[in-house]
Amino acid sequence: MNRVVITGMGVVAPNGTNLPAFTEAIRSGRSGLRFFQELKDHGLGCCVAGMPPDFDDSRLSKYLSPGVFKSLRSTTVKYALSAAIEAWEDAGFTIGQSSESDPETGCIFGNGVCDVDHMRHAIQFYENLGVQKLGVRHIEQLMTSAASAHIGGLIGMGNQVTANSSACSTGTEAILMAFDMIRSGRAKCMIAGSCEASSKYIWGVFDAMRVLNRNHNEDPEGASRPMAKDSAGFVPGSGAGALVLEELETAIRRGARIYAEIKGGFINSGGQRGGGTMTAPSPDGVKTCIKKALEVSCVNASEIDLVCGHLTGTAADKWEISCWAAALGRRGADFPCINTLKSLTGHCISAAGSIESVAALIQLHNDFIQPNKNCDQIQEEILEHIDQRCILCEPAEKPLNTVIKANFGFGDVNSCVIFKKITN
Amino acid sequence: MDRADLLKELKSMMGEYMHDDDKPRLDNITDQTDFVKDLHMDSIDLVDIIIQVENKYGIEIKNEAIGKLNTVGACLNTIQERLAEKNL
Structure with missing residues (x-):
């Protein structure tokens, strides 16, 4: 069995939209939670949420074809691509240099639901203007594998490219599935990760279940209180995380920086x-x-x-x-x-x-x-x-x-x- | 509609789907220019352009015809045919 290591990471989180900012935030204990008037306007009891701050998707234009970038509305895909690109480059790889796919490289990038806001946009367009005017780039953003498909194409992955889905366990599960691919010798390098759009529709569903904290709308940074005596529900967040998993020998051979080994x-x-x-x-x-x-x-x-x-x-x-x-x-x-x-x-x-x-x-x-x-x-x-x-x-x-x-x-x-x- | 005007319109639409590095190729376009091979466009983007053309000129291009519109000339011919049918 092959040993598997992590050689690259990327992140889009409520308290940091790249690795250096996120590292500084968790080292200092900086919260990314904020009050959103839009949530209040929509009648949610919990109006605090975690949304990646000042997320700038314009840099994605450097990597995507104009047609793809022009049509890209899905926040799920944008977060995933941003995290995956950062992870890939953090691992020391470059994007878009080879005209051939790499059969040893793949991606498992999961999500819980497709991008609901984009789905709503498409349905409204469909119903108001007619299906014939929808355009051609909706399915590629709405399919469950939207994120992995975009990542796989961007990098030219020739191994397994897929999406997993297991609710809040999705991201950890993706890492372990990618780990198995390399450990068993079926791949040498995999991007693993997961993504969640910033959606009042998804957050509202949890709010309706009465599992979100409604007591700290005036104190957003105090709203997420795991293990505390007065915790009263969770606060919804969003973003994406991506990890580059690599066979140990390959990583050593190319002199990659190794963050850690996945023991299992x-x-x-x-x-x-x-x-x-x-x-x-x-x-x-x-x-x-x-x-x-x-x-x-x-x-x-x-x-x-x-x-x-x-x-x-x-x-x-x-x-x-x-x-x-x-x-x-x-x-x-x-x-x-x-x-x-x-x-x-x-x-x-x-x-x-x-x-x-x-x-x-x-x-x-x-x-x-x-x-x-x-x-x-x-x-x-x-x-x-x-x-x-x-x-x-x-x-x-x-x-x-x-x-x-x-x-x-x-x-x-x-x-x-x-x-x-x-x-x- | 004049073929030259139609080509100008088409080039404007195509530019939105092309990398900056490829855009100068639009200056040397001929009837034989292939959207994918010569202009490096994604074939799905060509469908998007066809939908725009349909909406703009009030014509319909059949699905089986879209798959054959590989070159600029073929595209212009089909649009002009549909426009002529519309004006009959």
Whole structure:
């Protein structure tokens, strides 16, 4: 089996629309959450959200044909392309130089739904002006594989190019699927990632489910409160994260900078049994996923230096912590440090897994721990399992060797991945 | 409509779908110029241009005809034929 490493990363997040800005934001604990009048005007109870600030799509014109760029409306695709281009160039590759496709390179880039705002635009156009005037470039932006198709064509990928979809687990799942492709020798290099458009229609659906925090519209940066006593729901976010996964030997041969090795991971479902439902994870399913991730990675729970949790700011946080403690077999002060990017970005839904994995890898590579914002007062049920000192509220410099990352999604689906600093 | 005027209109539409590096090629266009091979256009963009032409001149170009419009000359001929039919 081949060893697999990360050699490039790209990100479009609510608190930073490129890798340097995002790194600075998570190092300092800067929030990207803001109040949006438009959400209020549409009657949402939660009017705070995470939208990539000042996202400039004009730079995409450098990479796309004029016809594609002119017609590109899908924010899903724009975020994905931007993150993927950054990741590819961050890995030391260039775009558009070869006229032939590379059979060893592919892409798995997921999303939860197609770009709903673009779908609405197309339907309105269809109904008001007629189908014959729609134009030709809608399907390529509306299909589930829109992001991966654009990325694959841009780079000239000749291996598998596809999209996965597993709700909030999508990004982490994409990384593990791409990992399997390289590990098993079916590809040498893959871009893995996920994306989520900034859509009041999607956010509104969650608002209608009463799972968003409606209590902090006057204090946007205080609205995402995972693990806090007064957490009252999550805050929706958006963006994209992209990672370049590469066979270790290939990466070494070309002298690539290596962020970390993927030791392994696991994808499973709780089957919506044993407490699991369409919207709530089964504790047994979550614990199994974490335990199996450790087992297949040949990593001992005692080696884990940092847990990058799913932790959304809902009632599920305390159950998630109890699962981590049980699965790792570490409790109280023995539990490793744990954090959640969502306190700074909100819950980027299907983009969460990839953006949060980029954050996890930045911390691992640079030996620091991103602070948990807004959780000075931690839920007592959480402190029954782990010590308060595991939940840092201030940025901390700390040597890190092994980080575990998990995400859980609607449908009772789980993904857990383990990143480790590269060793000889 | 005069063929030269039609070509001018078509070139203006085509320019929106071409890379800046390729646009000078529009200056040397002939009836034999191939949209994909010579002008490096995406064939799907040509369909978009046809839709614009249809809307602008109130004509309809059949699907089976669109697939054969590979060159500038073929495109101009078809548009002129449809315009002539419309004005009968």
